[in-house]
Amino acid sequence: MSNQEKMSCERRRILAATVAVGGVGAAAAVVPFVSSMLPSERAKAAGASVEADISNLQPGQKLTFEWRGKPVWILKRTQAMLDTLSQQDSQLADPASDKDSQQPAYCKNSHRSQKPEILVVVGICTHLGCSPSERFKAGTDEGMPADWKGGFFCPCHGSTFDLAGRVFKKMPAPDNLEVPPHRYLSDTRILIGEDPEA
Numbered sequence: 696m697s698n699q700e701k702m703s704c705e706r707r708r709i710l711a712a713t714v715a716v717g718g719v720g721a722a723a724a725v726v727p728f729v730s731s732m733l734p735s736e737r738a739k740a741a742g743a744s745v746e747a748d749i750s751n752l753q754p755g756q757k758l759t760f761e762w763r764g765k766p767v768w769i770l771k772r773t774q775a776m777l778d779t780l781s782q783q784d785s786q787l788a789d790p791a792s793d794k795d796s797q798q799p800a801y802c803k804n805s806h807r808s809q810k811p812e813i814l815v816v817v818g819i820c821t822h823l824g825c826s827p828s829e830r831f832k833a834g835t836d837e838g839m840p841a842d843w844k845g846g847f848f849c850p851c852h853g854s855t856f857d858l859a860g861r862v863f864k865k866m867p868a869p870d871n872l873e874v875p876p877h878r879y880l881s882d883t884r885i886l887i888g889e890d891p892e893a
Contacts, residue, residue, distance in 0.1 A: 754812070
């Protein structure tokens with residue numbers, strides 16, 4: 696083998712080694728980059744369904760659970776609370792909850808829930824994202840008007856919602872409170888974030 700052939704063979708080996716090392720280096724650089732684009736465990740958990748235990752929830756009480764970084768309220772309404780729902784339709788901006796984006800189809804009814812006594816809503820005002828306060832007592836006891844029948848009050852800009860999360864007319868909030876997808880695992884356990892068909 697001549698010197699020229701030896702040098703040519705050596706160049707090919709060097710070129711092959713360089714390409715191999717470069718390929719390994721490129722792969723090593725790409726793996727962390729691609730990994731950084733995948734959702735973290737925290738992000739996966741933030742989008743996950745949340746199981747709510749309501750076994751200790753008494754009539755007239757509300758529990759709060761976090762789902763996707765939002766407060767979700769579960770209110771166990773008394774019969775008296777349910778009776779007020781039909782009495783206020785003329786005062787509500789969207790009494791029939793006609794906007795489909797406000798609740799799943801299985802909650803599009805007068806009480807906006809699967810079970811009349813259990814209300815599940817996202818506790819965020821649809822105006823600017825504040826969190827309303829509960830004002831469950833009727834009348835002026837909690838600083839509300841005399842004809843108040845109970846519901847939620849957003850102290851930031853004064854929006855009011857009834858005990859089904861429906862917004863009253865002429866309020867800053869444009870929509871009813873959102874009803875998240877949810878399904879019952881049992882009478883005392885609700886899975887927030889999944890529809891019943893799932």
